[in-house]
Amino acid sequence: MMYDDSQLCRVLLEMPARYNYLYTLDSEKALLRALFTSLSSNGKYTSFFFPHGPPPMSDYWRMNSGGTDASHSGRPCMHQFEKGEPTYKCKDCAVDETCVLCWRCFDASNHVGHSVTVSISQRDDGGVCDCGDPEAWNREVSCRYFQSSTKPTQPLPEDLLDCIRGTVDRVLDYILDVFSCSPQSYQDCKDPTVIKADCDSFALKPAVYGGDGTDKHNGQFALVIWNDEKHSFDLVIDAVARATRRGLEYGKFISTEVDAIGRKIVSTSSDLSSLIAVASKIDSIPLAVSIRSMRDTFREDMCGSMLEFLKDIATSSLVGHDFILRDMICEALCQPWRVGSTATKVKQTLYPIADHLEDNEDDLHMMVGPFGAVDIHVPDDDESGNLPLRDGTVSSSQAPNYWTEKLPDDPTVALAEQQALNLPESQKMSSKYIPVDKSPRLRLDHLLHFDLRFWKRARLRIRDILMTTMISNLDYKMTLGMHYADAYPQLVEQFILADREPEYSMILLATQLFTCPTIATEIAKNSFSTFAAIIYTLLTKNRVGPPSSVDFLTCIPVDRSTLKNRKVHHLYGDFEHIISRNLVKQRVSCDDNKIRQIADILLLLEGSAPFIRQINEHVEYESTEWISFLHILTPLSKLARLIASGCSEGSAESSQRSIRTLSRILTAWSLGYMRDRFSSNEVADEPKFEPASCEDFSSKFYSIVRFPVEFYIISMHHPLHSFLTWFIEFGYVESPEKLKSLMCFALLDPPMPGRAVVYEPEEMLRLMLDYSLRTLVVVAQIRAGLWVRNGFTLKTHELHYRDVTMRENGYARDIFGVQTMMTTCNPSCVMLSIIDRWSLMNWLKGSVTHNVFDEVKLLAVIEEFLHGMIVLLCERKRLIGLRGKELNYALIRREIVQTLCCDPMPFSDLAKKMPEHLTADEQFEKILREITVHKAPEGLNDVGLYELKAEYYDEVDPYFFHYTATQWDDAETAIKKSIQKKTKLPLDQIVVEPRLLPIRSGPFTRLGWIVGTPEFAQMIYVTLVNIVFKRLSHAPSVPESLLTLTLYLCHVAVLEDQICAYDPNRTVRTFSFNACDLQARLVAPPEGCYPAILDVLFYIKATAEFGSNCAVAERILRVIKINEPDSYQQGVDSMSEEFNSGDVEMKEENDLEENEAERKKRMAKERQARVMAEFKQKQQSFADKNKGAYDDDEEEETDNHTEESSSISWKFPSGGCILCRKPTGESEIYGTIGYFTESNVFRQMAFDSKELIIEALNPDEAELDRKSLAPVAAFPPVGNGAESENSIGKGYPNDSVKKEPVVVSCGHIIHLSCLQEYKEEIRTRHRGHITRNPPENTDLCEFLCPLCKSLNNAFMPLVFKNMESSFVKEINEASDFSEWFVGDVWHTITALKVDRDSDRQHGSNLSEFSIEHIRTYALSTLSPFYYRKLMFPPGPHFPGAFLSVEDRRGVSEELETIRKIYSVNSAVLSGLQRSGSGYVSAQDMSSVQRLLKCYAYSVSGAEIDLRGANRAENALDVGACILDQIPQRTLTLLRTLRATAIGLCSLSVVEGTTLLDEVKLGHSKLFYQQIGKLFFGQECMYDKDSVSCPDIVYPLLMEDIFVFLAEASVCMIPAMGADFHNVLILCYIAQVVKVIYHLGDQIYRNHDWLNSSQIQSLGSDTRVPLKTLKNMNNFMCYILEKCGYKQQNNGGSPFVVFPGTAIYTMINRFTLPFLRKSAVLAFTQAPLDYDSDQLLEIDGDETARLLSLLKLPSIEEIFNILDRLDLEQNLRMKEVIDRWCIHLELTNRRPQSLQVVRMKLEYPGIMRLLKLPVSLHAFFQEMGRLRCSTCNRNPEEPAICLFCGQLVCCQSYCCQSVIEGGECNQHMKRCAKYVGVFLLIKKCSILYLRNNQGMFAPAPYLDIHGEVDLNLKRGRPLFLSQKRYDHLIRNVWLQNGFASQIARKIESSIDIGGWQSM
Secondary structure, three states: OOOOOHHHHHHHHHHHHHOOOOOOHHHHHHHHHHHHHHHOOOOOOHHHHOOOOOOOOOOOOOOOOOOOOOOOOOOOOOOEOOOOOEEEEEOOOEOOOOOOEOHHHHHOOOOOOOOEEEEEOOOOOOOEOOOOOOOOEOOOOOOOOOOOOOOOOOOOOHHHHHHHHHHHHHHHHHHHHHHOOOOOOOOOOOOHHHHHHHHHHOOEOHHHHOOOOOOOOOOOEEEEEEOOOOOOHHHHHHHHHHHHOOHHHHHHHHHHHHHHHOEEEEEEEOOHHHHHHHHHHHHOOOOOEEEEEHHHHHHHHHHHHHHHHHHHHHOOOEOOEOOHHHHHHHHHHOOEOOOOEOOOOOOOOOOOOOOOOOOHHHOOOOOOOOOOOOOOOOOOOOOOOEEOOOOOOOOOOOOOHHHHOOOOOOHHHHHHHHHHOOOOHHHOOOOOOOOHHHOOOEHHHHHHHOHHHOOHHHHHHHHHHHHHHHHOOHHHHHHHHHHHHHHHHHHHHHHHHOOOOHHHOHHHHHHHHHOOHHHHHHHHHHOHHHHHHHHHHHHHHOOOOOHHHOOOOOOOOOOOHHHOOOOHHHHHHHHHHHHHHOOOOHHHHOOHHHHHHHHHHHHOOOOOOOEOOOOOOOOOOOOOHHHHHHHHHHHHHHHHHHHHHHHHHOOHHHHHHHHHHHHHHHHHHHOOOOOOOOOOOOOOOOOOEEEEOOOOOOOOOEEEEOOOOOOOOEOOOOHHHHHHHHHHHHOOOOOHHHHHHHHOOEEOOOOOOOOOOOOOHHHHHHHHHHHHHHHHHHHHHHHOOOOHHHOHHHHHHHHHHHOHHHHOOOHHHHHHHHHHHHHHOOHHHHHHHHHHHOOOHHHHOOOOOOOOOOHHHHHHHHHHHHHHHHHHHHOOOOOOOOOHHHHHHHHHHHHHHHHHOOOOEOHHHHHHOOOHHHHOOOOHHHHHHHHEEEEOOOOOOOOOEEEEOHHHHHHOOOOOOOOOHHHHHHHHHHHHHHHHHHHOOOHHHOOOOOOOOOOOOOOOOOHHHHHHOHHHHHHHHHHHHHHHOOOOOOOOOOOHHHHHHHHHHHHHHHHHHHHOOOOOOOOOOOHHHHHHHOOOOOOOOOOOOOOOHHHHHHHHHHOHHHOOHHHHHHHHHHHHHHHOHHHHHHHHHOOOHHHOHHHHHHHHHHHHHHHHHHHHHHHHHHHHHHHHHHHHHHHHHHHHHOOOOOOOOHHHHHHHHHHHHHOOOEOOOOOEOOOOOOEOEOOEOEEEEEEEEEEEEEEEOOOOOHHHHHHHOOHHHOOOOOOOOOOOOOOOOOOOOOOOOOOOOOOOOHHHEEEEEEEEOOOOEEEHHHHHHHHHHHHHHHHHOOOOOOOOOHHHOOEEOOOOOOEEOEEEEOOEOOEOOEHHHHHHOOOOHHHHHHHHHHHHHHHHHHHHHHHHHOOOOOOHHHHHHHHHHHHHHEOHHHHHHHHOOOOOOOOHHHOOHHHHHHHHHHHHHHHHHHHHHHHHHHHOOOOOOOOOOHHHOOHHHHHHHHHHHHHHHHHHHOOOOOOOOOOOOOOOOHHHOOOHHHHHHHHHHHHHHHHHHHHHHOOOOOOOHHHHHHHHHHHHHHHHHHOOOOOOOOOHHHHHOOOOOOOHHHOOHHHHHHHHHHOHHHHHOOOHHHHHHHHHHHHHHHHHHHHHHHHHHOOHHHHOHHHHOOOOOOOOOHHHHHHHHHHHHHHHHHOOOOOOOOOOOOOOOOOOHHHHHHHHHHHHHHHHHHHHHHHHHOOEOOOHHHHOOOOOOHHHHHHHHHOOOOHHHHHOOOOOOOOHHHHHHHHHHHHHHHHHHHHHOOOHHHOOOOOOOEOOOOOOOOOOOOEOHHHHHHHOOOOOOOOOOOOOOEEEEOOOOOEEEOOOHHHOEOOOEOHHHHHHHHOOOOEEEEEEOOOOEEEEEEOOEEEEEEOOEEEOOOOOOHHHOOOOOEEEOHHHHHHHHHHHHOOOOHHHHHHHHHHHOOOOOOHHHO
């Protein structure tokens, strides 16, 4: 029973009216239900499609759930890459670089040891995964997701298959019916008549869809806006909002939908005029809009849903039949379209959007018809090989026959095709293949034709459908490929001329198809001319045409508009894929018609962008049209090389035929036959020849081309010449005679009117090849400075011509062309041509003057000539017969050697200096590793370097063809140094031997014949004579390099005599013979001496003036003697008396003896120097070891040293002001600048995270002042790393991080007045540059350091005296703790209570007792000058009578200035944000509290920074502690900040002014709070009921006890007159109690982390006495009881705590940071007399060393307090501990709302950011699973917060907030508050954010070559450099350097669009 689709047709027809012409979600769901109903035979087989039952009516009906199942059994993967997704390429497995894998298939296959690159897809649908495609891989990929498909056990019902087939057919037909009546999306929509006519013309045929024959609509029209890739979101939002007057929110909604879908209805109305008005406003930007009827728009939206439906079923299986639905879609696409509509717009005009199209009416429309027939332009040669002489005019514009006719296949081509296509069954052409020429138009063809009518999402879905059906189905892949190739011209036309969204064009499908070898082979066979015609017609007419439209009369337009469209490069890439993947290379390379077609294309560019030398005045306008040609020449030259390389696989006859074809075309071009057509190109005149001779060494005349380069028009671009040379190189030519016969032609016709000569065949050959010589000469002249009047643009042109991008296809090809002339033409004639082209004929004849050049320029030209001749003779790698991989190996090796010989180089720089086709070769990296040594990066900014191995310096050519003059010297020096290491000879005696490769066979065996010509010999002779005898009198000096080059060329010539292949037809003698035999008559020196080259060489050898060239001349003479012994002897015999035979031989022997004697003498001196150096070193070592042992004055010196030490003090910074450079002093206030900021390095232990606890208590990091015992990962890593190393770590929870104030400083000092002026200048600059993004925010008091550009916001005045406090006295000589703690401290507290009650009555805040102590402390800190100025203004304590008027005025000014400084600093600290952990906000603190807290946390931060810091390599003092590691700059800053805080506290006792009341009140309040915390419960301080008041005092155990100690050291301790050491002991005991309480709490609650093996094994290697463990247990139980914990049973037994050494070890670990900080704090306030030697004898860990250093009780002694209550000290200590615990317990009783402080322990380990995987690839593996927390999408640009590990979207519009910015900024405010650090995975960079500023920095990932790879451009696997990551952690994060890093980056950059653009 046939399927009846009438019901479905009726639904499709009526649906728009049924839903009121508004396509909504409901209508889409209804459409999908109707389609599945039809698919399942009206619901009969619904269970086949939905095994679990049909979805609810309210849901979308889809078979595919949208999961990411990687399985693709029995078919290619075809996973489509989304924008930002990684793709993997394996060079070892893939056929070419276009074959890629998705990350799932890459992980599922084995590529260990392979050359793998990874890249990021730059667009949506950026290709597909090729896993499973048999034509994409050289070897089996073995992906575990690819399995053989199993055949289903039961067939499907036939009626079901009919329904599926009929439904799919109808869906495809409906889509074509609708879009056959749809216009181009951006049509003209301003004429209502046109819009209505368009609506009326569209109708569905009632015979197909039913109905009454009237396809009505409701009269409503829709204004649709279309997406493009030009307009930004903001621009579209604004345009839509203004046009519709519906606000920005509506504009944002529309723009978002348009970006996601591709189009969106903006407005609907029946009033066309209003819609046109809105459209006009939107179109003004301009933005594509269209106005269609609501009915038509509804139907188009239906088609979009149908495409989704087809994609859904194509990727789904049907009850075990995996591919049945896919195959049916393929079958339907390959059927003809059954037209069911009026189809009014199947053919329609393109509406061009390209700006370069000026005449829209002249556009090509492919549906109109062909261009017409054309004639051939250059006739074939006849059988005799002669060339008819033709005039330059062409009468016909008919296409040449070779464009339209197809030649029969050569038998060798047919055989090669048969062998190449002997493929496995899976790759053979399917029987289902439908040829283009044997079928009507298929649905597939129309779908491709309508590409431009679809919108973004629909276009993507069509490509999805084709990829998942026809491309993945090998039975239909060939059909798609060939039909796509047939539609390709139209797709190219649409893409280039009219596509608004080129990223989604169907043209991009070409890469997937044309890289398939079978498709590429078929296209090369049948459609090559079509593709060539596309390029030709685009270049000539800016349009696409068939081969018959090729017009021989045209050329590239004068305006060069056809060269400026960059989209054309897609076409070149596609053409390259076809040629490279074509399995039968010789089908193209050996087909004469195809070669002519490519030649016609290259002929358009032959001699392009010509120029002429400006002689008298500078050029007014520097033309840059060569840039446009260069953009086209690069890909076309690459194509030409690719085509020519294929001839190596063909027969010798075919390659020779191609050479002759190209030679014929080039000869005709060179003769000027085409100059009328190419009027703006190089050939402008008829060629002329003239006779020439050297007239001395030879009197024979030769006919050479007359062409003075410096006067004629010339071009550097000859791609057709290059094409010819490639064929000569890759082809098979057995001899020079054969090559000459292929390239020579004879003229049959008599001379034309006006022509006096008929050229000889060799003259025409030399004329054709002369263009290469001209190019070399003009480049040399530009380098010599002869073309300076042409401007800098020509110099740039020359640099590009010789640059690596064009060198292989330009400069190297021209060298090859001249070498071809040298081997095929008369060598004497060629030599004269070369000399004449360099304008050196006068020089050849002995003249040292030139009619154009001055002598300086002439010398430069001579130098370039000599180098050019060296290159022509030595550049032989391509001439010696190497082919294929052997040739590539030699070229790669040579390029590496020549590039690295001077200096080591990073891999990326090395690759940039080498041709692309060599670096892309699979042998490249293997050869690189073979001949170089890789040095891994050591420094933080270093890169890996490759250094050439010593044995390969022998292969260096010092005059390599692309070297500059500077590189000549560098290379020669490098070679000589390498030889010197082996021979120990002086550099001036070392001779660099030229490396000449012998040419044994082939067409270039006669290359060296030119050195045997008398013309060459005379040129060498004249140059030597002119240089040696200084005949250029007007030149300031003759450069030594000129003589060096000449001798090197002589050396090359004599070596050529040795290696030249035997040739019975040789007509020239050797250079060695000429050097001895030929004697000058006309060009010899005036005296007649030295008439031969041999004479001059002997003169050079004997003259010491010539330095190292003497040895070179000697070496040349020896080679001449070997080559021509008889001639050499005759030449010696004929010399003058000065150089007779006996003298010469004697001199040679004497020289040898003298050289040998000098060498022995030098070596003896070197040995003596080495012995003396060793003896001196041993003496010094002995003296160091026995220093002072034999000193008679030891006691006297010791006494003197003691006296000097007693007077030593630590000095605060001083010197010159960094602005005014004047010295600083007390006459003017100066200070150091700093930056107050918040820091998040203060982490608290997160006991709810087992992983973090284990990391914090890592036993390998038990000692924080030592290197971690954990192994450091090597770079590059060995293998792929372990699974744990490649895992992403867990971030630190934000709620366990405190953000506290710290200060950082660069340490520079400045006058206060200078700083104020500098700040005003900054504000003025900001007002003058309102568009710039400044690095500093003046509203926050920020400014950059004028010297180092670090960011600052504070000024700390240096008004202090030198510090004389002794560390030893501070610790060892403090009052006895027992006496102080038992008695003194309590007496002091009582006295304070009495004094305070008295002072309250008098209105004072501090007691007189405290005031006196504070003044005493201030006296020891402030300098006497400022102590007197600040502490005693006129008043009762210091009467004004003792001060002069000036002094009284000074007192008030100084005090007010200092007060203002402190006020500004306090305001800055107040403005810092505070985390929720603080119990008092920054705004509620006093200025004293803010500054003291900043000081405390700055000390704490300094300690944290030093945890695990690497020690110096020579640090042998194993007992040294943290104080040996802290940098001096940090200590200076901390001491300055401490003194600043003391100065502020000192102001609290200044009387006689009310300006300091805030300071006094804050200081006194803090003072009494500190006493209350430390000595809680003393009735003398507080009332009994005040303990529950949170405004009074918080428990000490809830505080960071070190912060309390640091604040007390500045506030409480000076005011009490107490010793720091005693308070330190008390605070240390409090820290131990706090740690025990916390650990006991964890044990009491039995947390899971306690049961981990890592925790229980802590301290297993430590022996702790059982009594200590018991006392620890008792002490912990006691603390818990006092803190309110109930016992665990009712029996009253003690707590059962976690026993063993683990708890003991944890107590030590958690108290260690406190000890380290306390040591730093003590050293900060007592900088003298610290000696680390005292710690050398301590046998213990870091805790033991610090306890000994600080004289603190051990933990065991603290545990014993409860056992020794008989001691009064212990009893009193127990009481204090009880009060601490009671205070804590009372506070914990309060309501939860009042407990704003949570009690936590400090993180005791080394601070780290997020643990990163060893390989960046691990992130890509996770990307498919990770989702953004805000938008729940897989981010296109993912960013990982390095603090907490959260994934966010970077620079994504989806998560952007107008107020808070992007998601990175939003997350920063939630996480670290003030700063953000994100790893941008796909950009391989680090993002720093702070205060609406930011910067990008390289990520700590390097490739295997030790280089960073920003944006993953190079694509190699990246591995973590732990050293760089540690630098980021330690030097940027832990040292709070984010602000300065960002500020410096912004300050040093040119701000063109905010910091985001940097």
